Every structure is written in structure tokens, then in C-alpha cells.
Amino acid sequence: MGExxxxxxxxxxxxxxxxxxxxxxxxxxxxxxxxxxxxxxGRFMQQEGMRVLSFRHEQNAGYAxxxxxxxxxxxxxxxxxxxxxxxxxxxxxxxxxxxCFPMILISGSSEREIxxxxxxxxxxxxxxxxxxPLCKSxxxxxxxxxxxxxxxxxIRASVSGRPGGVYLDFPAKLFGQIMKxxxxxxxxxxxxxxAPCQIPAPNSIERAVGVLRGAKRPLIILGKGAAYAQAxxxxxxxxxxxxxxxxxxxxxxxxxxxxxxxxxSAARSLVLKESDVVMLVxxxxxxxxxxxxxxxxxxxxxxxxxxxxxxxxxxxxVEIIGPIxxxxxxxxxxxxxxxxxxxKAPPEIWTRAVKEKVENNIALMAPRLKNNNVPxxxxxxxxxxxxxxxxxxxxxxxxxxxxTLDFARSIIDMYKPRKRLDVGTWGVMGVGMGTAIAAAxxxxxxxxxxxGDSAFGFSGxxxxxxxxxxxxxxVVVFNNGGIYRGxxxxxxxxxxxxxxxxxxxxxxxxxxAFGGKGFNAKSPDELSQAVNEALESRQPTLINAVIxxxxxxxxxxIGNLNPQSIVKKKQ
Ligand code: OXT
Ligand code: ADP
Ligand code: MG
Numbered sequence: 001m002g003e004x005x006x007x008x009x010x011x012x013x014x015x016x017x018x019x020x021x022x023x024x025x026x027x028x029x030x031x032x033x034x035x036x037x038x039x040x041x042g043r044f045m046q047q048e049g050m051r052v053l054s055f056r057h058e059q060n061a062g063y064a065x066x067x068x069x070x071x072x073x074x075x076x077x078x079x080x081x082x083x084x085x086x087x088x089x090x091x092x093x094x095x096x097x098x099x100c101f102p103m104i105l106i107s108g109s110s111e112r113e114i115x116x117x118x119x120x121x122x123x124x125x126x127x128x129x130x131x132x133p134l135c136k137s138x139x140x141x142x143x144x145x146x147x148x149x150x151x152x153x154x155i156r157a158s159v160s161g162r163p164g165g166v167y168l169d170f171p172a173k174l175f176g177q178i179m180k181x182x183x184x185x186x187x188x189x190x191x192x193x194x195a196p197c198q199i200p201a202p203n204s205i206e207r208a209v210g211v212l213r214g215a216k217r218p219l220i221i222l223g224k225g226a227a228y229a230q231a232x233x234x235x236x237x238x239x240x241x242x243x244x245x246x247x248x249x250x251x252x253x254x255x256x257x258x259x260x261x262x263x264x265s266a267a268r269s270l271v272l273k274e275s276d277v278v279m280l281v282x283x284x285x286x287x288x289x290x291x292x293x294x295x296x297x298x299x300x301x302x303x304x305x306x307x308x309x310x311x312x313x314x315x316x317x318v319e320i321i322g323p324i325x326x327x328x329x330x331x332x333x334x335x336x337x338x339x340x341x342x343x344k345a346p347p348e349i350w351t352r353a354v355k356e357k358v359e360n361n362i363a364l365m366a367p368r369l370k371n372n373n374v375p376x377x378x379x380x381x382x383x384x385x386x387x388x389x390x391x392x393x394x395x396x397x398x399x400x401x402x403x404t405l406d407f408a409r410s411i412i413d414m415y416k417p418r419k420r421l422d423v424g425t426w427g428v429m430g431v432g433m434g435t436a437i438a439a440a441x442x443x444x445x446x447x448x449x450x451x452g453d454s455a456f457g458f459s460g461x462x463x464x465x466x467x468x469x470x471x472x473x474x475v476v477v478f479n480n481g482g483i484y485r486g487x488x489x490x491x492x493x494x495x496x497x498x499x500x501x502x503x504x505x506x507x508x509x510x511x512x513a514f515g516g517k518g519f520n521a522k523s524p525d526e527l528s529q530a531v532n533e534a535l536e537s538r539q540p541t542l543i544n545a546v547i548x549x550x551x552x553x554x555x556x557x558i559g560n561l562n563p564q565s566i567v568k569k570k571q
Contacts, residue, residue, distance in 0.1 A: 012184045014144045014175040015041050018106075019048050021151040021188045022077070029053070029068065029441060031061040031434075032079035033088075036122065037108040037172035042079065053441065053469065055434070056461045058085050062092020062105065063434030063459070064441075066165070067421055069102035070228055070251075071442045073195070075158040075166070080107045082123035082172075087130075094134040095431070096165035099424040100225060102158035105131070106168045108175075112142065131167035140169035144177035148188035159195040162310040163228070198309055200326035205334045208279070208305045208322035212339075215277035215303075217350045218244045219264065221289070224251035224424070225282020225308065229328035232417045235281070238332050243345035245354045247271055249283050250422055254414030265410070266365075267357035273298030274353070279305040282328050285317040286425065287561075292318040307331045369411065374523045375548040378407040381478065384528040385450060386412045392446070392535060396421060396439040400432045401452020402556035404478040408450050427558075430458030433475075437462065440471040446535060447473040453501060454483040460510065466540045467514035474534035474541045476527070477507040484556070486549030503549075511542030519543045 012020075018041065022028075029051045034042050042052045055061035058080045068076030076096075080089040086107040096103035109128075110121035118124070132138045137157035141150035150168060158166045179187070212218055220242070226235055235255050239246050245264040248255060256263065264271045272289075273296070285292035285304070292304065305322030306314055314323040324331050345351075369383030385408070389395055393415035399408045399422045414420045421435050429452075436449040456477045466473050480486050481501050488497035508518030517539050519530035527545050534541035555562055 010181045011178050012181045013179070014147060014170075014177045015044050016048075017144055017147040017179065017184050017188070018151070018170070018175075019045055019050065020184070021148050023048065023050065024188050024190050025151065025155055026074065027077055027155075030077045030079050031055060031064040031068070031438065033058045033061055033081065033085055035081035035085060037175060038079055038081055038170075041108075041175060051441070052079075053437065053465070055437075055465055057459070058088035059091050059430060060434035060437075060459045060462050060465075062089040062103075063095065063431045064438035065105070066092050066096035066099070066101045066103045067431070067435045068438045068442050069096060069158070069163065070099070070224070070421075071418055071439065073102070073159065073228065073230065075102040075104045075155055076438065077104050077106060080105065082107065082109045082127065083125035084123065086125065086127050090131065090134060091428075092434070093131065093165040093167060095424065095426060095428055097135050098426055100163050100228070101165075102163040103165045104154045104158055104168055105135075105165065106170060109140075109169050109171045111171055111173055128167065128169045131169075134165070135167045136164035138167040138169070140171070141174060142171065144174060144179050144184070145187045147174070152189035152191050155191050156194045161198075162308075163195075195327075197330050198326045200324045200331045200334055202334070204322070204324045205331075205338050208324050209335065209338045211277055211303055211305055211322045212242070212244075212279065213344070216347055217275045217300075218242075218277045218279070218346050219271050219275035220244050220246040220279045220281060221249065221283050222246055222252040222255055222281050223249045223283020226328055227252050227255055227282070227418050229282060230417075231329040231332055234329060234332040234336065237336055241336060241339060241343065243351065244279075245271060245351060249288065250409050251418075251420055251424070252283070253409075253420045255417045257415045258413035259415075261355070262351075264354050264358060266361040267354050269296070270357045271354060272296050274300060275302065276300055277303045277305065279307070279322070281307045281332075284308075284313060284425075288425070365411070372524050373548070375546050376522070376524060376527070377548050377551045378403055378478070379411065380524045381527055381545055381547060382407055382411040382450075384524045385448070385476070385531065388528065388531050388535070389413070389448070390415070393419070394445050395419065395535075396436075396443060396445050396447045398422070398432055398436045398439060398447060398449040399451075400429055400455035401450075401478060402484050402558075403480075403552035404450060404452035404455065406556035406558075412450075429455045432456060433459035433462035433466065436473045436475070437465060437469070437471060440473055441469075446538065447471070448531070449473060449475045451475060451477050452483075453477050453479045453481070453505070453507070456507065460507075463511050463516065463540070463542060464514045467511070467516045471540060472538040474531055474543065475511070476531065476543045476545050478545050478547050479505060479507060480547040480552055481505070481549040484554050485552045506544055508542050508544040511540065514540075516540035516542060520546070522546045
């Protein structure tokens with residue numbers, strides 16, 4: 001192990017300046033994979049009281065850092081080695097930027113003078129050039145006296161305005177550079193007010209409230225920006241004072257309990273089609289909302305109000321008649337104040353129609369959730385998990401897959417904010433174990449990860465990480481033997497179809513290999529028992545939930561996005 005680079009007590013070095021700068025700014029947890037040139041950095045971090053969690057693959061460490069940012073409003077930090085490690089972490093950095101999560105990817109890199117002359121250094125790569133288009137900002141630090149500035153800029157860039165990913169490039173030589181302790185200390189910066197309030201213009205509030213007052217069928221859509229903003233009480237007041245039905249996007253579920261009487265989750269199609277004024281709160285009109293137009297939005301003309309911290313988001317897909325630019329807390333405060341002046345609840349004919357549709361859809365689903373079929377279908381299996389989450393509202397639910405994701409989203413009600421963590425804006429598979437680990441580490445709560453068998457495979461090796469740190473995570477693998485289904489056949493040859501996996505696989509045995517607990521659950525009753533046992537024990541657990549291989553559909557609820565060929569598939 002490297003020694004602290006001190007000939008005498010009054011010298012410090014790059015390693016320790018990085019650590020001091022992070023700690024000065026309250027950053028105490030780092031997600032990493034060690035190696036040249038950052039192995040000692042991780043060791044020194046541990047010595048200096050930081051929590052350094054080592055993963056088996058940088059992508060998973062990166063996803064952990066990204067979701068840590070979402071959960072805490074402070075940048076999650078991922079630390080990687082040069083070129084291949086950096087590239088492995090880059091998907092997660094891009095994911096953080098896409099999802100507006102604050103994250104810093106710190107990567108060691110090869111020496112500039114060799115990289116720039118392309119002389120073939122160990123793991124040579126111009127990392128900063130590659131990172132730049134995938135993050136909000138990218139900085140390289142060449143001199144120890146600039147470490148404080150580099151880290152301060154990275155923190156401010158990641159959390160201010162629209163949050164996102166930031167890249168920090170530390171060439172190997174930086175770590176060994178020496179400074180006098182007092183000069184080093186003076187060079188560090190504690191970032192003051194890194195994400196200042198952004199107060200909306202008063203006329204934007206008046207304009208929007210004017211539009212809302214004129215609405216006959218208003219709707220509020222809450223997105224994960226609203227969850228990130230941690231303005232939970234203001235969201236509640238807005239919804240309840242206005243009396244307007246609201247639709248939570250996937251990761252906004254639970255800001256208000258999904259059982260709230262104004263929730264329109266179970267009437268999604270109806271409210272999108274029939275509403276006349278739609279107010280978006282921290283949600284973008286991207287593919288997840290069919291870009292605000294077309295069949296999903298029906299024939300009725302719409303007026304959109306949009307609250308977002310990013311001015312350029314306005315008019316991105318359709319005209320925004322009521323743009324409100326600011327942070328959600330400040331915007332909601334102003335809106336509520338303005339609405340207080342003789343606000344009238346929306347027409348009852350509208351709120352009643354929404355409520356009836358919700359009650360109808362919930363009643364239609366209810367009997368399917370009670371089935372005890374063997375092999376299990378999605379409804380039977382998720383019916384028991386729905387009850388478990390209801391009884392344990394503090395549980396963090398991590399969710400990925402196609403059918404496993406889409407069914408879980410509509411079946412499992414959430415009761416508290418920021419408890420549902422999933423694939424996000426890109427619908428990316430592989431976030432599962434990194435997300436589960438960070439959720440356990442950052443919140444101290446137990447985690448239930450509900451994973452398609454394909455989705456789980458992307459990060460499955462991290463169950464060793466879960467066991468190593470003895471985290472209270474229960475992974476349920478929905479094992480239908482494939483991507484979407486386990487029943488596809490290759491009609492042209494001997495090899496298995498492209499979407500099919502090994503039949504009757506036992507993912508539970510993987511967990512046992514690392515000292516965790518494994519269960520093989522064939523019925524909803526067995527699944528319920530196994531999850532409850534896992535929660536009781538708080539031990540790392542993996543439950544192989546045997547799902548009917550024919551139960552799913554192609555791409556879950558988004559099969560319509562698959563391009564169609566004019567040439568028929570072989571039957
Ligand atoms: O109103 P209507 O009638 O429409 O009804 C709606 C609600 O009103 C109603 N509802 C309810 N009814 C009753 N009670 C309650 N409580 C209730 N709540 C709601 O239910 C319906 C549906 O409601 P929902 O879900 O809100 O609405 P809808 O229409 O679905 O919403 C639209 C969307 C777009 C917002 C929503 O569908 C959504 O958020 N979708 C996200 C989809 C997504 O991101 N999918 C993941 C990607 S799919 C694919 O790309 C996969 N890959 C490729 C791949 C990826 N992604 N990444 C990487 C790195 N590499 C490759 C792969 C490999 S998925 C995949 C693996 C899949 O296999 P697995 O084994 O993992 O999983 P299985 O499929 O299980 O086998
Ligand atoms: P969803 O997928 O849930 O619809 P999106 O990721 O599309 O949500 O949208 C989140 C939006 O929230 C982004 O446009 C982002 O700029 C915005 N946002 C994030 N934090 C804040 C905040 N504190 N105040 C206002 N807007 C925010
Ligand atoms: Mg599957």
C-alpha cells in the first residue's frame with residue numbers, strides 16, 4: 001500500500017487533497033472498482049473515514065452513484081481506472097445525465113504528454129474528449145493546487161440548474177504531486193449554496209394560474225423531477241388545494257400515496273385523452289408521454305403548463321402556453337399562494353368520471369392479483385409483492401425488466417416518495433443491483449429488487465457485492481426463461497431462439513454461492529413466505545420466482561415501438 005507522501009508533517013499530496021476536498025463538501029461515500037492509478041486513492045479514502053464500496057463492474061458502481069444522486073440531491077461519486085474502466089462507467093454517467101441525476105465520474109487517466117502524442121501509454125485514451133458529449137460538464141486537473149477548484153466546479157455543475165453527470169479527469173501523476181499542508185488546505189473550496197433556489201417570474205405564475213382556472217378537465221402530471229426536488233409537502237398541498245386529478249410518472253409514484261383519492265394512475269388513458277389543460281411538474285414530454293400528441297392524447301385540444309428548472313425544455317415537443325421556469329419548491333409555493341385567491345375546484349363531472357374509471361380498473365384487476373396459479377403469472381406473483389410493500393412502506397422497490405417492469409409499475413402501489421427506483425428515461429436494463437446497493441447504503445432501508453431474469457443478468461455478479469457488505473437486499477428474479485417470454489422458437493435451425501435462456505435455471509443458487517440465502521418459489525404463497533423471511537432476517541436473499549414462460553408479451557407495454565418488417569416471420 002502507498003504511504004502518505006509526507007517527508008515531514010507539513011506536506012500533503014494529490015491523493016489526500018482529493019479526499020480532503022470531497023470530505024469538505026460532505027461527500028463521504030464512493031462507488032468504485034480499484035486498479036491503476038486509483039487503488040491507493042480508495043485505500044486512503046477508507047483510512048480517512050470515507051465509505052468506499054468496491055463493485056465487480058464499473059457500470060454497476062456508476063448506476064449506484066447515479067441513483068445516490070437522485071436520492072440525496074448531492075452528487076453520487078463513481079471512481080474508475082483509466083480507459084476500459086472509464087468506458088465501463090460511462091454508460092452510467094450518460095444515464096445520469098439523461099435522467100437529470102447529479103453524479104460525478106472521477107477517473108484516473110494516462111499521462112497527457114503520452115496520450116496527446118499517441119505513444120501507446122498503459123490504458124491510453126483521450127477520456128475527456130469521449131466523456132464531453134455525454135455529460136453536463138467535464139474537467140481535467142493537472143496540478144495539485146487546482147484539485148479544490150476542480151472538485152468544487154464538478155459539484156456545482158452536477159447539482160445546479162438541471163442536475164446531471166459530470167466527468168473529472170485525474171491523470172495518474174496528479175496523485176503524487178506534493179504541496180505544503182497549509183497551502184493545500186487554503187486551495188480547497190467548500191461550495192456555498194451549490195443549487196440555489198430559482199424563483200419563477202411572477203407573471204409566469206399568474207399566466208399559468210389563469211390557464212388552470214379556465215380548465216374544465218385539468219390534469220397534473222408529476223415526474224421524477226418532482227420526486228428529486230423533495231418538495232413533497234408542497235406537492236400534497238398543490239394537489240389537495242387544487243382538487244385536480246394527478247398522474248404520477250413511474251418514479252414519481254409515492255410522492256403522494258398511490259391510494260390517494262385524486263390519483264389517476266389507474267385511469268391513465270382516460271385522463272391523457274380527455275383532459276383539456278395539463279400541468280407538468282418535473283416531467284418531460286418525451287416518449288414516455290408520447291411527446292404530448294397523437295393517439296394517446298386523443299382528439300381534445302390541450303393546453304400545457306410546464307414547471308421545470310430547465311428553460312430549454314419548454315416547447316420541446318408541443319407549444320407550452322404556461323411556461324414556469326424555476327425550482328419546483330419555489331414554483332409550487334408561488335402557485336399555491338396565487339391559487340389561494342378564490343380558487344374553485346374543477347367541475348365535478350370531470351373528477352367523478354376520473355374516479356369512476358379508477359375504481360372500475362382497480363376492481364377489474366383485483367381478482368387477478370389473488371390467483372395462486374402454478375407456474376405463477378405476473379399478476380399472481382406481483383399480487384403478493386403488492387401486499388408486502390403495503391405492509392412495509394419504508395421498503396425501497398427497485399424494478400427492471402419488460403413485463404416484470406410494466407406489470408409491477410401498475411400493480412405495486414407506493415406509499416412514500418422516492419421509494420420506486422427503476423430503468424428511467426432510457427428504459428435501460430442493468431441498473432438493478434447497482435441501484436439496490438446504493439438504495440440500501442444511502443437510505444439505510446431494506447430493499448426489494450424485482451427483476452426480470454434478463455434484466456438481472458446485466459448486473460447479477462453484484463450479488464457478491466451485496467453479500468460482501470451484508471446489505472439488507474432481497475432480490476426476486478422473475479424467471480420466465482427469457483427476454484419477454486421463454487417460449488420463442490427458432491424455426492430455421494437447431495440453435496435456441498434469440499430471446500430464450502436456459503430452461504429451469506436456478507438463480508437462487510448464485511446467492512447461496514456467496515453465503516446469502518436462496519429460495520426457489522413456485523407459487524405466490526411460497527413467494528410471499530420467502531420474501532417475508534428475507535425481510536425478517538435482513539440477510540442478502542435471492543428468490544428464484546418461477547414464472548410461466550408463456551405469460552409475458554413482446555416488450556411488455558411498449559411492443560408498439562418495435563419496427564415492423566414487410567417480410568413475414570417464418571411460422
Ligand atoms: O388506462 P389504461 O387502460 O391504459 O390502463 C393503464 C392504467 O390505467 C392501468 N393501471 C391500473 N389498473 C388497475 N389498478 C392499478 N393500480 C393501476 N395502475 C395503472 O394499467 C394500465 C397501464 O398503466 P401504466 O403502466 O401506467 O401505463 P402505460 O400505458 O404502460 O404507460 C406508458 C409508459 C410508456 C409510460 C409505460 O409503459 C412505461 O413507463 N414504460 C417503460 C417501459 C420500459 O422502459 N421498458 C424497458 C425497456 S424494454 C426493452 O428495451 C428491453 N430490453 C432491451 C435492452 C434494454 N432495454 N437495455 C439494454 C441495456 N439492453 C437491452 C431487454 C433486454 S426489456 C429487456 C429484458 C426483458 O426481459 P426480462 O426477463 O428482464 O423481463 P420479462 O419481460 O419479464 O421477461
Ligand atoms: P419523468 O421520466 O418522471 O417524466 P423526466 O426525467 O422526464 O421525468 O423529467 C424530470 C424533469 O425534472 C427534468 O426536465 C428536469 O429538468 C426537471 N427537474 C429536476 N429537478 C428539478 C427541480 N429541482 N426543479 C424543477 N425541475 C427539476
Ligand atoms: Mg424474463
